[in-house]
Amino acid sequence: MTLISPAWQPLLGGPALTGHCCSPGNQTTSNGPAATVFNPNDLGVGNPISGTTVLYYPMSNPLASERTQNQYFNLATIIRGVAFPRGFRSVLLFGRQGTGPYCFGLRM
Numbered sequence: 001m002t003l004i005s006p007a008w009q010p011l012l013g014g015p016a017l018t019g020h021c022c023s024p025g026n027q028t029t030s031n032g033p034a035a036t037v038f039n040p041n042d043l044g045v046g047n048p049i050s051g052t053t054v055l056y057y058p059m060s061n062p063l064a065s066e067r068t069q070n071q072y073f074n075l076a077t078i079i080r081g082v083a084f085p086r087g088f089r090s091v092l093l094f095g096r097q098g099t100g101p102y103c104f105g106l107r108m
Helices: none
Strands: 016-018 035-038 051-055 078-083 092-096
Antiparallel strands (some): 016 035, 035 051, 078 092
16 A cells, blocks of 8 residues: 555545555456555445445456466566655556466466
8 A cells, every 4th residue: 555646646535545456366466567546535435335346357357368478477476565656657566477377386
Protein backbone atom coordinates (compact mmCIF):
# COMPACT_ATOMS: atom_id res chain seq x y z
CA MET A 1 0.00 0.00 0.00
CA THR A 2 1.25 3.51 -0.74
CA LEU A 3 0.07 7.09 -0.76
CA ILE A 4 -0.55 8.67 -4.13
CA SER A 5 1.29 11.90 -4.91
CA PRO A 6 -1.07 14.87 -4.38
CA ALA A 7 -0.73 15.90 -8.04
CA TRP A 8 -2.10 12.50 -9.13
CA GLN A 9 -4.90 12.11 -6.58
CA PRO A 10 -7.56 14.02 -8.59
CA LEU A 11 -6.77 12.06 -11.75
CA LEU A 12 -6.75 8.66 -10.03
CA GLY A 13 -9.65 9.45 -7.68
CA GLY A 14 -8.17 8.96 -4.23
CA PRO A 15 -5.22 9.35 -1.87
CA ALA A 16 -3.93 5.75 -1.60
CA LEU A 17 -3.12 2.74 -3.73
CA THR A 18 -3.18 -0.93 -2.79
CA GLY A 19 -3.14 -4.21 -4.65
CA HIS A 20 -2.94 -7.96 -4.44
CA CYS A 21 -1.22 -10.41 -6.73
CA CYS A 22 0.07 -13.87 -7.04
CA SER A 23 -1.54 -15.78 -4.19
CA PRO A 24 -1.81 -19.55 -4.34
CA GLY A 25 -5.13 -20.42 -5.94
CA ASN A 26 -4.88 -17.26 -7.98
CA GLN A 27 -8.44 -17.51 -9.28
CA THR A 28 -9.36 -14.63 -6.96
CA THR A 29 -6.25 -12.46 -7.33
CA SER A 30 -4.66 -10.75 -10.27
CA ASN A 31 -2.49 -12.78 -12.66
CA GLY A 32 -0.02 -9.91 -12.75
CA PRO A 33 0.30 -6.65 -10.82
CA ALA A 34 -2.89 -5.14 -9.43
CA ALA A 35 -3.74 -1.69 -8.13
CA THR A 36 -6.86 -0.24 -6.55
CA VAL A 37 -7.28 3.41 -5.52
CA PHE A 38 -9.08 4.00 -2.21
CA ASN A 39 -9.42 6.43 0.68
CA PRO A 40 -7.86 5.16 3.95
CA ASN A 41 -10.32 7.36 5.88
CA ASP A 42 -13.07 4.96 4.75
CA LEU A 43 -11.52 2.06 6.71
CA GLY A 44 -13.89 1.00 9.47
CA VAL A 45 -16.67 3.23 8.13
CA GLY A 46 -18.25 0.95 5.56
CA ASN A 47 -18.05 -2.69 4.66
CA PRO A 48 -16.79 -3.11 2.02
CA ILE A 49 -15.00 0.18 1.43
CA SER A 50 -15.18 1.62 -2.05
CA GLY A 51 -12.25 1.58 -4.43
CA THR A 52 -11.46 1.93 -8.10
CA THR A 53 -9.38 -0.79 -9.69
CA VAL A 54 -6.90 0.73 -12.14
CA LEU A 55 -4.76 -2.35 -12.89
CA TYR A 56 -5.83 -6.01 -12.83
CA TYR A 57 -5.17 -9.16 -14.86
CA PRO A 58 -8.00 -11.72 -14.59
CA MET A 59 -7.41 -15.40 -15.34
CA SER A 60 -9.04 -14.89 -18.74
CA ASN A 61 -6.44 -12.22 -19.63
CA PRO A 62 -3.21 -12.83 -17.66
CA LEU A 63 -0.16 -10.61 -18.07
CA ALA A 64 1.61 -13.71 -19.44
CA SER A 65 1.02 -17.44 -19.41
CA GLU A 66 1.54 -18.45 -15.80
CA ARG A 67 2.92 -21.89 -16.67
CA THR A 68 5.77 -20.64 -18.89
CA GLN A 69 9.17 -19.16 -18.24
CA ASN A 70 8.81 -15.47 -19.03
CA GLN A 71 9.89 -12.14 -17.61
CA TYR A 72 6.41 -10.82 -16.76
CA PHE A 73 4.38 -13.27 -14.67
CA ASN A 74 4.41 -16.95 -13.78
CA LEU A 75 3.43 -19.18 -10.89
CA ALA A 76 6.63 -18.17 -9.06
CA THR A 77 5.96 -14.41 -9.21
CA ILE A 78 5.62 -12.58 -5.89
CA ILE A 79 4.82 -8.87 -5.49
CA ARG A 80 4.95 -7.60 -1.91
CA GLY A 81 5.41 -3.85 -2.08
CA VAL A 82 4.50 -0.70 -3.99
CA ALA A 83 5.69 2.91 -4.01
CA PHE A 84 4.47 6.00 -5.84
CA PRO A 85 7.33 8.51 -5.38
CA ARG A 86 6.41 12.19 -5.17
CA GLY A 87 7.29 14.13 -8.28
CA PHE A 88 7.16 11.07 -10.53
CA ARG A 89 4.43 9.54 -12.66
CA SER A 90 5.56 5.95 -12.15
CA VAL A 91 4.52 3.30 -9.66
CA LEU A 92 7.26 0.95 -8.47
CA LEU A 93 6.41 -2.64 -7.61
CA PHE A 94 8.71 -4.76 -5.46
CA GLY A 95 8.87 -8.53 -5.54
CA ARG A 96 10.58 -11.39 -7.26
CA GLN A 97 10.21 -13.40 -10.43
CA GLY A 98 10.93 -17.10 -10.80
CA THR A 99 13.20 -17.83 -13.74
CA GLY A 100 13.45 -21.62 -13.89
CA PRO A 101 10.89 -24.24 -14.91
CA TYR A 102 7.85 -24.18 -12.65
CA CYS A 103 7.61 -27.22 -10.40
CA PHE A 104 5.21 -27.92 -7.56
CA GLY A 105 6.70 -30.77 -5.57
CA LEU A 106 8.73 -33.74 -6.73
CA ARG A 107 8.20 -35.47 -10.03
CA MET A 108 7.78 -39.21 -9.76
